[in-house]
Amino acid sequence: MDINRTIEILEALVSGCSPTTGEMIDNESVLNERDVIRALQIAIDYLKTNQPQPVSEIEIDDLEIKNVIDLFKEKEQNPTSNKLVGFFLGTRKFKNETLVSNQLYGKYRNLYQKGQLLDFFTQYLSDNNLTNRNNRKNNPYKEIDFFQKETFNKLTEKAVNQLKEKVDQLGIQKTENLSEYVQIARINHPRAYESWTDMEKELLNKAIKYTNDLDLLSECFQRxxxxxxxxxxxxIYESQNLKDDGNQN
Structure with missing residues (x-):
């Protein structure tokens, strides 16, 4: 129901009238009790002074939103509109220390309400093609279920150690002026937010021919x-497309 209409109804009740017909409410009605009238007036005053802002008036820096989305992805969580709302309002449902210790966590708790932020982030994710539906439509490789299949690993201990050495040899280029969330992410994953080089992609491409164990691969690639x-x-998607093109030719 519209907030303004809600206020109209409450004001009618306070004045002792039916909000539908305008007829006077019976004197014996509980709505004519002094405490009830006071409670209704408090509700009216609150609604008038705390009306949510339209989505167009919400001002959250785009970089902040992108940083939080990246943070969720780094923690392997899907950045839905509900999660973004909870994060920026600082709700208690988040238990992960990395999330709740972030400087953006709860930043807009006293500025916006849940409903208006939910509308805002729903629109934001849709406009930026970040919804699950759009992700699968615009990024068809997301349909690849290789890592959802039963975990397997054919890499020997020696092969794992060799892979780790080759990853170490790649080095890390992004080391200065790191954002707080990047620094935190790198506590557990030293190569987090480092650009993927062709060499690193090649190492991963070879590794996934022998394993789909994400825990092991995360350890080896430090991501x-x-x-x-x-x-x-x-x-995998690119490899499959190359095969399909080759078969057609």
Whole structure:
């Protein structure tokens, strides 16, 4: 129901009238009790002073939103509109220390309400093609279920150690002026948010021929499982397309 209409109804009740017919309410009605009238007036005053802002008036920096979306992905969580709302309002449903210790967590708790932020982020995700439906439509590689299948690993201990050494040799280029969320992510994953080089992609492409164990691959590549899975899916998808093109020719 529209807030303004809600206020009209409450004001009618306070004045002792039916909001539908305008007829006077019977004197014996509970609505004529002094405490009830006071409670209704408090509700009216609250609604008048706390009306939610339209989505167009919500001002949240685009970079902040993108940083939080990346943070969710790094923690292998899908950044839905509900999760973004909860994060920026600082709700208690988040238990992950990395999330709740972020400087953006709860930043807009006293500025916006849940309903208006939900509308805002729903629109934002849709406009930026970040919904699950749009992700699958615009990123067909997301349909690859290689990492959802039963976990297997054919890499020997020696092969794993060799892979780790080759990843170490790649080095890390992004080391200065790191955002707080990147620094936190790199506590557990030293290569988090480092750009994927062709060499690293080649190493991953070879590795996934022997294993789909995301825990193992995350350890070897020093990245979050979400990053490993996304790049692995893309590599498999591209490989399948090359085969299809070759068969057609």
């Amino acid at each position: 979050g499982k979400g990053s490993i899975e996304s790049n692995g899916q893309r590599l």
